[in-house]
Amino acid sequence: MEHVTPMAGIATLMGGFYLYHSQRVPVTNRLRFNVVSPHWEEQLGKVLFKQQLEEYGESLLSESSPEHTTVRRVLDRLILCTSLPGVDWDVRVVDTRERSAFVLPGGKVFVHRGVLDLCTCDDELAVILSHEIAHIIAHHSSESVSRRLIQIPLYLLSCLASGIKPDLVELAVDVAFWLPGSRAQEREADYMGLLFMAESGYDPTAALDLWTRWEQLDGDGLREPDFMRTHPRHHNRLRQISEWLFDARRGRLLGSRHSKLW
Template identity: 40%
Template sequence: MLSRGAFRALPFRSQLSQSFINRNISPHILSRPSTIRWPLHRPSPVHATSRGYAQKFRPKYYRYDPDQVRNARPLLSQESIKGFFKHRNTHWGAIFLTSGGIWFYVSNLEEVPVSHRRRFNIYRPEDVEGEGARMYQQIMQQYGSAILPEWDRRTKMVHRVMTRLVRANGLEKVDWEVHVIASDEKNAFVIPGGKVFVFSGILPIAKTDDGLAAILGHEIAHSVANHAGESMSRRAVFMVPLQYLMYFLDNTGYTAGLGQLLGSLALEFGFNLPASRNQESEADFIGLMMMAKSCYNPQDAVGVWERMHDAQEEGVPQWLSTHPSVRILSVHEWYYDLTLDSTEIV
C-alpha cells in the first residue's frame, strides 16, 4: 500500500494535474484576473417611490354632483326607441315572435285528468321528478330526525288511509313513500315522485280516517294533475321573461328603479296567486272524487276544510290566501252533486 509521500513522488501526478488545468481553464483566465460582473438591479415601477410616480397612479376622486345625476340621460333615448319600433324589420320580427309564441302555447295545451281543465304545460311528470329528488333531500335533512317510526299509531293511520286511496284509484304504478313527521305544524304535502309528508299537527284537524282521506286525497291530486310541472312551465315561460323585461327597464332609467319591485308584485297578485287558487280548487275536486271512490264519506271533507280555515287563515285577507273560504262553498256544492248522483243511481 502506497503512503501519501510515495503517492506525491509518482511522476504521473503532476501530468494529471496539468492536463486537468489545460482542459478546464482557458489561457485568458490564467493570464489575467477575472472580473466579476454583477447585474444591475433596475427597480420596477411597483417599487418606485418617487413623487411623480405616486401622483401619476394616485386614484382619482370625483365630486358628487346632484344636478348631474338628476339630469343624466338614459342609455336609450326616446328617439332611438321610437326609431326601433318604427323600423320595418321590427314589425316583421314582432309578427314572427307573436306567431311562434301562439303556436308554442297552443301546441303545449293539455287536459287535466278528472277535472278536464285545459292548461299550458311543457313538463311531463318524469321531467319534474328530478326537482322532486332535490326537494326530498332537503326535507330529509331538515326533518329526518323527527320522522316517526313505522310502529307508531299515527304512522299506521296514515299508511292505512293512503293504501286504500291508492288501490281504489289505480295509482299503484307510482312508488309511494309515506313519512309522518312529529311536529305541531298543520301541514301535509306530496312532492314529485310520490313522496308523501304528513305532519302530526294536522291529525287532530282530520280527526278520523275520512277526514284524513280528504287531506291525503287533496295532496295526491296535486301529484296526479302534475301541478308542479304546470307551475314550473308558468314560471319559465311567463314570469322569468317579464322579470328580465322589468330589469331592462330599470337599467334604462324608464321605471326609476321600481320596475322589478312593481313587476314582482304584479306577477304575484295578478298571476301567481290566481293560478295557485285554481290549482287548489282543482285539487279539492279531484281529492273529493278520489275519497268518494275509496268509499270514504265526502261530507267529512267540508268539516276538515272548515277546521283548517279556522286554524291557518285567521287575519289573512281572502285575496292574499291560496285557501280562501270560497273553496269551502265549492266543496259543499260538489258534495251536493255527488249526493244527487248517488241518489239517481239508487
C-alpha cells in the same frame, strides 16, 4: 306589409309555444300549459325528497309508529282508486304541531302531526291525503314549474317595455299569473280529492267538518287580499265544497270524469 317589431315577434313566438304545450288535466279536463316531462318531474322529486329528509331528520316518526300506520292505511285505500302507474308512494310523518301536509313529485307524502291531531277520524284524514294524491295525478308541480318558465321572459319583456321598477313588475306578474294558478290548483285538488274519497268508500262530507274546524283554529287571514293568496280562504273553500257535495248527491260529481270545476 307592416313592419313587425321585435317585441311583437317575440310575443307571437311565445304564444305559439304556449299553445303547442297546452294539455288537459286528467279528471277535470282543465286546459293548462306544461312543458316539463314526467322524467324531469320525477328527478326533481328525488332531489326535493332528499332535501326534506335531511331537513326534518330526527323529527320523522318511525314507520312502526301508530301515526305512520294510520296515514299509510288511509293512503293505501285511496290510491287503489287511482290508475297512475310508476308512482312509488311513500309516507313520512313529521313530529311537529304544524298543521301542514304536502306531496312531492313521485308520490312522496309528508304529513305533520298537527294535521293528525286535527283529524278526528279516517274520513277527515282522507280529505287531506286525497287532496295530495290529486296534486300528483294532475302533475301540478310540473305545471307550476312550467308557469315559472313562461313568467321569466314575460317579466323581462315587461321590464323592457314599461320601464317600471323590476320589483313592481315581478309583483304584477305574480298577481296576474302565479297566484291565480296556484289557487286554481288548490281548488282542483279539493274537487278531485272528493271524487277519490267517494270512490274509495270514504265520506266526502267529512271535508266540511275538517275545514270548519281548521277555520276556527286558523282564522281566515282577512287582512290579506284574496288576489295575494296561494290558497283559497277557508270560507270560500267550504262554500265550493258544499256546492260540489250538492252535485255529488245528485249523482253528477261521482258520475263524471270531466265535470266543470268553475
